[in-house]
Amino acid sequence: MAEFPEGAPCWVDAMFSDVEGAKTFYGDVLGWTFGEASSEYGNYTRAYSGGKAVAAVVPPMPGADAPSQWCLYFASADAAATAEKIKSVGGELLMEPMQVGTFGTMAIAKEPSGAVFGVWQPGEHKGFEKTGENGAYAWAEVFTRDPDKADGFLPKVFPYESQQMEAGDDPEMAGMDFKVFSLGGRENPVLGRMKMGDEFPPEIPSYIQIYFGVPDCDEAVEKTKAHGGKLHFGPMDSPFGRFAAVTDPQGAAFAVIDMSKTVGEMPKFA
16 A cells, blocks of 8 residues: 655544443444454554554553543654654654554654644554545544644645635635645645634634544434534535534544535635
């Protein structure tokens, strides 16, 4: 399988105090199946959609009391060099580059406005075995209260080009500050950036929202609620698909999107 280009989202994982509960939830909501836990690496357990690796779940490190949350990893040919870039342009390293056996090398960082992300230098594990399909990673957006900090940081770490969305005539777009980062030209967008408004409670920090594809957004929302998860936004129609923002029963936030149901014209970007 081809490796992901520098700066491309390439993997997601999350820590859960109740891994079996997470497997039950995501198995129903996203249709995932799960491999054997890797005891050598903290019981890291891969999730599969249609036999293709799409994510992983893992219990917290002993003594850790971190909240459950999804982490998006960006591909890097040299995790150590990327880590140095992160520090030199105002980011913070939460975990220095660490080799994970023969699978690859990882680091965890925080961009200057507060969103946490991962860096992955592939070894045997290249990353997602499928994307943009039901049951798999579809898209991600940095939600931030300080877009200038995020916008100044990201292209200095990864080879991104950026385009700002024009408000146009759509009243729903009025006042929306949204940017897209691309690799190798505008036709290859890889990451969005949204300014958080007053609708976000002040205690919610900057974060990266991960979207997973589903065949029916409304059904995924109902399943989420049936398991004790919460709906925070939507379902809403868009030119990209019908989507909703939710949290699972352990508090990990993510979004579901039915990419087959598109409504409206695509926005213009400057």
